[in-house]
Amino acid sequence: MIRAEELTKRYAGFTAIDRLTFEVGKGEIVGFLGPNGAGKTTTMRILAGYMPATSGSAFVARHDVFRDSLQARSCLGYLPENVPLYHDMRVREYLRFRGALKGVHGGRLKQRLGAVVDLCGLREVERAMISTLSKGYRQRVGLAEALIHEPDLLILDEPTVGLDPNQIRQVRELIKSLGEKHTILLSTHNLSEVEMTCSRVLIIHRGRIEASDSPANLVRQLRTSGLIHLELRSEKDDPKTALLAVPGVKDVAVTVEEGWVKCTVRTEAHVDLRPDFYRLAGERGWLLRELRQDRATLEDVFVEITHPDT
Amino acid sequence: MKTLFILLRRELTSCYLSPVAYVVLCLFLILNGLSYHFTLLSLSRAPFAITVVQAFFNDLFFWVAYLLVFPVITMRTFAEEFKLGTIETLMTAPVRDWQVVAAKFGGAFLFYLSLWLPSLLYFLVLGWSGNRNTVGFGAQLWAPYLLLVLMGMFNVALGCLASAMTSNQIIAAMLSSVLVLGNFLLTLVGYVLNRPSRLLRDFLAYVAQVDHMDSFSRGVIDSRALVYYPSCTVLVLVLTYHVFQYRRWKA
Numbered sequence: 001m002i003r004a005e006e007l008t009k010r011y012a013g014f015t016a017i018d019r020l021t022f023e024v025g026k027g028e029i030v031g032f033l034g035p036n037g038a039g040k041t042t043t044m045r046i047l048a049g050y051m052p053a054t055s056g057s058a059f060v061a062r063h064d065v066f067r068d069s070l071q072a073r074s075c076l077g078y079l080p081e082n083v084p085l086y087h088d089m090r091v092r093e094y095l096r097f098r099g100a101l102k103g104v105h106g107g108r109l110k111q112r113l114g115a116v117v118d119l120c121g122l123r124e125v126e127r128a129m130i131s132t133l134s135k136g137y138r139q140r141v142g143l144a145e146a147l148i149h150e151p152d153l154l155i156l157d158e159p160t161v162g163l164d165p166n167q168i169r170q171v172r173e174l175i176k177s178l179g180e181k182h183t184i185l186l187s188t189h190n191l192s193e194v195e196m197t198c199s200r201v202l203i204i205h206r207g208r209i210e211a212s213d214s215p216a217n218l219v220r221q222l223r224t225s226g227l228i229h230l231e232l233r234s235e236k237d238d239p240k241t242a243l244l245a246v247p248g249v250k251d252v253a254v255t256v257e258e259g260w261v262k263c264t265v266r267t268e269a270h271v272d273l274r275p276d277f278y279r280l281a282g283e284r285g286w287l288l289r290e291l292r293q294d295r296a297t298l299e300d301v302f303v304e305i306t307h308p309d310t
Numbered sequence: 311m312k313t314l315f316i317l318l319r320r321e322l323t324s325c326y327l328s329p330v331a332y333v334v335l336c337l338f339l340i341l342n343g344l345s346y347h348f349t350l351l352s353l354s355r356a357p358f359a360i361t362v363v364q365a366f367f368n369d370l371f372f373w374v375a376y377l378l379v380f381p382v383i384t385m386r387t388f389a390e391e392f393k394l395g396t397i398e399t400l401m402t403a404p405v406r407d408w409q410v411v412a413a414k415f416g417g418a419f420l421f422y423l424s425l426w427l428p429s430l431l432y433f434l435v436l437g438w439s440g441n442r443n444t445v446g447f448g449a450q451l452w453a454p455y456l457l458l459v460l461m462g463m464f465n466v467a468l469g470c471l472a473s474a475m476t477s478n479q480i481i482a483a484m485l486s487s488v489l490v491l492g493n494f495l496l497t498l499v500g501y502v503l504n505r506p507s508r509l510l511r512d513f514l515a516y517v518a519q520v521d522h523m524d525s526f527s528r529g530v531i532d533s534r535a536l537v538y539y540p541s542c543t544v545l546v547l548v549l550t551y552h553v554f555q556y557r558r559w560k561a
Contacts, residue, residue, distance in 0.1 A: 102403055
């Protein structure tokens, strides 16, 4: 659905994106992640045909976004960051205008208007001025606008930013249901949202793609130096030295609280030492009340990849 | 063509459904009415060998109203789209850049034309109730309106160019004032200079809006104006197109 090859955008003395190459297949919901200023919006603007790349090429539904810009644009619905709308129009009027502009006319326009108004829950505000709408409604108007011509591809730039938790949930459900029929590329800072909705994640950092995989795979790869937490009571010996003696342990931090020793153990990559610790506790006669491994989250992956120190 | 029509309709509805249009129209009519009033007053005191139409279109009030109106009607065309960010949604719909430029220009130009329509009533009513010869009729009446169309398209284009250069409507208005007024003041160069060279005189004959109005309001149609204004309009619109594209691409 989307193919980007060596996509580069340079501003005066600053490279926003640097030879990006990626593909998004039909039917995928892809989360586009990265810190602010990583080049997400730039990439999306190029894909949406708003501005050309400095070099490289991009295709949307096999149309070159620069050479066949009009065909490419008519295959996609784009929701820009902050959802710019004409404040002096009414919701239905705006959607009709945008539909007509995207080549939807007559009976089909009427039918599509009804469909997107229902889908995005805009029925009660369809006659309201856009200037009077709340942020959540504006977001939905933007989404309805992107959907009006039934595009194969949706490009959504931070669709849930600035919404309250209920609205975020609604928009997330909406995106999930749209994913059944459409290909979606969405950027967001809300990582739990990505874990819930996206089949694949692209992480971009300093204008380059640093990771591209399903959220579950990324998390699995990251469990490189997982943390294991133990809480135990030991009468005789020092648990720290005993734990450090176990092969695979890198580091142990100990705190004592009401007689219970809390150990946080950093282990080597891809090993699960919990059975070893359990056995050790048995041998040493420790009273063990907690043994738990930290699960890496997408947030850890994100931080690991885009941390300023790395 | 259909896209252009849809865009143009949007420009016109956004213009006529906002109170701004009616405030502008109202103030413009006040200036026009004053101009008409003083024209009639001075003609009735000391009859000259000129028609009412001629006196009206060469009056100071007329020129003030005429020059004031361009920044007001063009400042929001592009600047507002850039400011609101709607330019991003607009240009990611399947529309061409030139269609947007043409629609913005067309919308502002049609609004400009609608501003002048009420003034036609003055002359029609006066001609109908009085002596047509003293009011002006035929070419004497429609020729100045033709010139208003011609001069208007050029100045509206200048305003659009100014608006395409910035995201700030105030700056757009100032910029278009400078362009429109600067262009108008070229007329005066001929009056200020003692002995202009022939080349300069020829040049000024092309650009002098006051001189054009003088001849058109007598019913004399100067073909130089017919060529000059449309070709300058096209030139400025091409510039606007490039400025617009440049700003979008570097965004």
